[in-house]
Amino acid sequence: MSEPRWLDDLEMAAWQGFVEAGHRVDRALERQLKDEAGLSHPQYEILVHLSGAPDGELRMAELAEKLITSKSGITYQVAQLEKLGLVRRRACPDQPRGVFAVLTEQGAIRLRGAAPAHVERVREVLIDVLDREQLAVLAEALGMVGRRLRAHDRA
Amino acid sequence: MSEPRWLDDLEMAAWQGFVEAGHRVDRALERQLKDEAGLSHPQYEILVHLSGAPDGELRMAELAEKLITSKSGITYQVAQLEKLGLVRRRACPDQPRGVFAVLTEQGAIRLRGAAPAHVERVREVLIDVLDREQLAVLAEALGMVGRRLRAHDRA
């Protein structure tokens, strides 16, 4: 085994910045959503994705893919949202082994109520801290990182 | 309440890239460490921070700050590492209510064994995917995001 290629100063700064910013932003938004909307971040994300989907419904596996989490995690969180009346389950008519999660009217209302404060916080902690040039590089660079891993995960 | 300032396309791309890359990189490294070193990511991070500290020891609260996690989370993970013999606890001599976590010889060995493959994977998924210019912007931009939240969290 050859000598590992350790990270130089710039690489280390980028790596540490990425990790620290990721954790801190996560925590900030987790708190914001819990306090102001009574939802966990995964729960909020499920509502967002359903809301953006045609007919407000998605297969369980699609949700798992979008949230980047395990199948069982989705089963659990959808069950929680069902208890809250924000989501409903529906058997998939064609694929016999398929299940749709469907956004309910209640769910849509809850999401509309929660979104403005959430977006505002996202601006506060990340977006409004950066200039357009930085946003462009973030979008391009991290978009590429995400796509590569997404492709790799599917393989 | 005024109309919320929704994210435009560029802002949305930056935000989604940030979130997706964060999750996917996390999962990739979690798997890598578990498979090749038998450590969870938090455990590995504890060893790294102890290794970089003078005398290989840090207070529990300092670890919590560095890992960006809760005090009880640190208590738990340090206990796990103690069972593995990679870390030892030591009462802090001056501050009577203080506890040091100390890296053991075993811990240092385990870390040296794990680090090369870990760094290699960090390169694969993030560092080597980007050019120097992108790394510089990441470091600067996310460094600022992290510092702002760190200051805010302490307040």
Next chain:
DNA sequence: GACGGGCAGTTCAAATTTGAACTGCTTCGA
């Protein structure tokens, strides 16, 4: 037609994480 493999979700137990309450000790301020 029957069987091995897959697929989509669920279930389960185990590991982890969290916040809130608690322990002991110290340090002020009145």
Next chain:
DNA sequence: TCGAAGCAGTTCAAATTTGAACTGCCCGTC
């Protein structure tokens, strides 16, 4: 000098997350 307030960690119960095993049902092949 007393007591309120704080600090550093721990403990505890509850919520969440995970991977592995399981359930049914489909498909293609022989």
